[in-house]
Amino acid sequence: MYRPLSAFIGLRYLRAKRSNHFISFISLVSMLGIALGVTTLITVISVMNGFEKELRSRILGAIAHATIQPVDGEMEDWHSVLGEVGNHPEVLGAAPYIEEGVWLQGEESSGALLRGIDPALESRVSEVADKMVMGELADLQPGEYGIVLGIGLAGRLRVGPGDRVTIIAPRLKATPVGASPLMRRFTVVGAFEFGEYENDSALALVHMDDAARLLRMPAGDAGGVRLRLADMDQAWRVAREISTALPGHYYVRDWTQERGNLFQAVRTEKTVMWVILSLIIAVAAFNMISMLVMVVTDKQSDIAILKTMGARPATILRVFVIQGSLIGIIGTTLGVIGGIALAMNISAVVPYLEQVFGFSLFPSDIYYITELPSELRAGDVSKFALMALGMSLLSTLYPAWRASRTHPAEALRYE
Known part of the structure; x- marks a missing residue:
């Protein structure tokens, strides 16, 4: 079966048992960081969606969407x-x-x-x-x-x-x-x-x-x-x-004038949470950059040999883009699976945690909402997955470009 050279080498670098275990550890940390970030984003935003829906249902169940009344x-x-x-x-x-x-x-x-x-x-x-x-x-x-x-x-x-x-x-x-x-x-x-x-x-x-x-x-x-x-x-x-x-002549009033500020506050909080939790993925992406830079340094002789055999700079660049992108894809896939599973079962997970750690997240004598609501939206999952994949791809560009600029004579001088 035909397989491009860059894909073959990139997959081989990803599967190979490295002599430098520290690089392998950084790769694993980057992958788990992306997975954790995506899982957290999906779960938290799903809970915020559920909270907004529950709040909207409880508030708007008593007030009208709009009212019309005479001016005089x-x-x-x-x-x-x-x-x-x-x-x-x-x-x-x-x-x-x-x-x-x-x-x-x-x-x-x-x-x-x-x-x-x-x-x-x-x-x-x-x-x-x-x-x-x-x-x-x-x-x-x-x-x-x-x-x-x-x-x-x-x-x-x-x-x-x-x-x-x-x-x-x-x-x-x-x-x-x-x-x-x-x-x-x-x-x-x-x-x-x-x-x-x-x-x-x-x-x-x-x-x-x-x-x-x-x-x-x-x-x-x-x-x-x-x-x-x-x-x-x-x-x-x-x-x-x-x-x-x-x-x-009539005076018009809608629900946003009565409770709109509350829903606006919830939407603002969702945006802030999205920005803050996205930093987890950003940190994992920075870890991936440092990992790939170390891989490029570790593989200087391999890159030099490939170049002397006729490999083009674009081929070398694709090798490391593929390697880093695969880490991002695996981490994002694990994160999406974990986020969907956790968001769909959050109402069962929270009571278990309360039982294990002996605390009540929503005491009934304080809160009207006694369980954590969740609403999973396909649009949110797609958006977070694409964001994680985009960050992963961007983080591979500098190390891959640096690898493509390697000079064979300098790399092999002390070999």
Whole structure:
């Protein structure tokens, strides 16, 4: 079988038992360094992807992708607005709402965001009905003044189903003794848990009609419309298109204005982790440069003999490029296999490590996320593998060029 001379010699140098064991050790360290770097990159970025997905699911399960509300006053004919919104091809669901920051008083007191909803339509824009841990969302009936609390908020107020909670709204009403805030007693009928601090500890839900009575709004009016979209990244554009098509003037807000900074911080952290962990591969590449330089020095006489036999400088260059590239390919392959295996089984590995070393990575009394999420993406694996291969190839160029510049007479002078 035909095999190019440069490939034959490069493979032979890689397989041969070296007299210089230090060079062999540096080769092994370089290979393992690349494998470790790729494995770590794939695993850490997969965990960050899983964390971002889990965070997005828990946060956006309670808030809408976008909201549309009138600039002045309330939305009187929200039924027709829902009909107009539903005609947009990128809107999956829409529901009316009323929101107000309030003060809640139970056994203890706490501030909260009060949201008036229509229980029959709320499932179109949020997942709160699936997150109920006590009671049902359908228990919110107009005129009965029921309230559903986040599990953290219920714990802070020290109340449960059947207990009474006083809602104090920051709006004033005139009384014979002067102005006083609006307030009304509500009965706790349920609780929900999203597993995200802000939603669970600062959100309270009531029927929209009861919220309108509490805030002295005209019956049947809404504060605005919440939207759920096919592509949440296009929320601002879609909401602007809808508000422009509607008669009147509307204020538009999307999810990035409420929680966008948090997701931006996660993306920034992923970028920083990628840069830092890439240095592991860079260090392995530098080790490969030093190893190949020592190999070239060790093989000076071989290179000189090849040149005297007619080998061209390009042939010598390819010998060492092939040798170094094979180290990179083997290290990258091991790293990809190890990274994929670890990323896919991280949820089983972490409990084992916790058991062996006697610590808890995510204590349930501190963190809502009690296990390490992971989402392996083929694009990330390909990107890291190509980066490692590229660094490996670049690290071979200088030693290979130096080998191709060897002068046979000088190399063989003392042989």
